[in-house]
Amino acid sequence: MPPVSALLFDKDGTLFHFGETWNIWAMNVIDHLSGGDAAVRAALADAALFDLSNRSFDQASPIIAGTAREATACLHQAIPDRDPDALEALLNQMAAEAPLVPAVPLHPLLSALKGQGYAIGLMTNDSELAAHAHLEAEGITALFDFIAGFDSGFGAKPSPAPLLAFSDATGHAPETCAMVGDSTHDLIAGRAAGMQTVGVLTGPARTETLAPYADVVLPDIGHLQDWLGLPSSKND
Numbered sequence: 001m002p003p004v005s006a007l008l009f010d011k012d013g014t015l016f017h018f019g020e021t022w023n024i025w026a027m028n029v030i031d032h033l034s035g036g037d038a039a040v041r042a043a044l045a046d047a048a049l050f051d052l053s054n055r056s057f058d059q060a061s062p063i064i065a066g067t068a069r070e071a072t073a074c075l076h077q078a079i080p081d082r083d084p085d086a087l088e089a090l091l092n093q094m095a096a097e098a099p100l101v102p103a104v105p106l107h108p109l110l111s112a113l114k115g116q117g118y119a120i121g122l123m124t125n126d127s128e129l130a131a132h133a134h135l136e137a138e139g140i141t142a143l144f145d146f147i148a149g150f151d152s153g154f155g156a157k158p159s160p161a162p163l164l165a166f167s168d169a170t171g172h173a174p175e176t177c178a179m180v181g182d183s184t185h186d187l188i189a190g191r192a193a194g195m196q197t198v199g200v201l202t203g204p205a206r207t208e209t210l211a212p213y214a215d216v217v218l219p220d221i222g223h224l225q226d227w228l229g230l231p232s233s234k235n236d
Helices: 018-034 038-048 068-076 084-096 106-115 128-138 161-170 184-193 207-213 221-228
Strands: 006-009 119-123 146-148 177-181 196-200 216-218
Touching: 006 161, 018 038, 018 084, 038 068, 068 084, 084 128, 106 119, 106 221, 119 161, 128 146, 146 161, 161 177, 161 184, 177 184, 184 196, 184 207, 196 207, 196 221, 207 216, 216 221
Parallel strands: 006 119, 006 177, 119 146, 177 196, 196 216
Antiparallel strands: none
8 A cells, every 4th residue: 555645534423422522412402303293202212212211322333323304304203293404404503513522632633644744634424513612622623634524415425425525625536545433334335445445443443344445444544644654643
């Protein structure tokens, strides 16, 4: 494989721990939409494949790697009287306000990678609004050469189209780019785009799920520098 010169990151479960962010978001969404009605609350949780007792998603939940539009369609099954466009807008706004728990200290890591000359991008199946909000909250937006959500006009993972848009935008051939993500959606898209693929274990998926689609599976993105053969930055 040629040397990697560009890194395209997924957001949720990759830059940020999935459970600590999105399990809380899901509880807030379900409580808000149910309006205190226990039956509606249970129906929303069932539609989302979200365990209310454990406050966590089932790994089969379509919301984990899906787009905000797919999450809307999922929850709309339980509340069919709600306007779907208004529901999607609400979910996007609540996503933008979701609590954030970075997988590692992000600014020092990404700054070090930029300092080594790597192009850096973000492609998330979340909305572009939420993507910018979350990067701004961490003070790292300026470190990204490319930021896209499912609604940015390039499509959504597992399609390779948004990944190829990153390649085109940064001028790095796909084979010199690495797609870094926590789900099979990320890695399947990466393979389809002709990119190198890096799985990380800060989302719901485990090594055995990611390994068939990944060139390497790392505990978290803090191990990227070792994989790239770079001196590690101090991330604590």
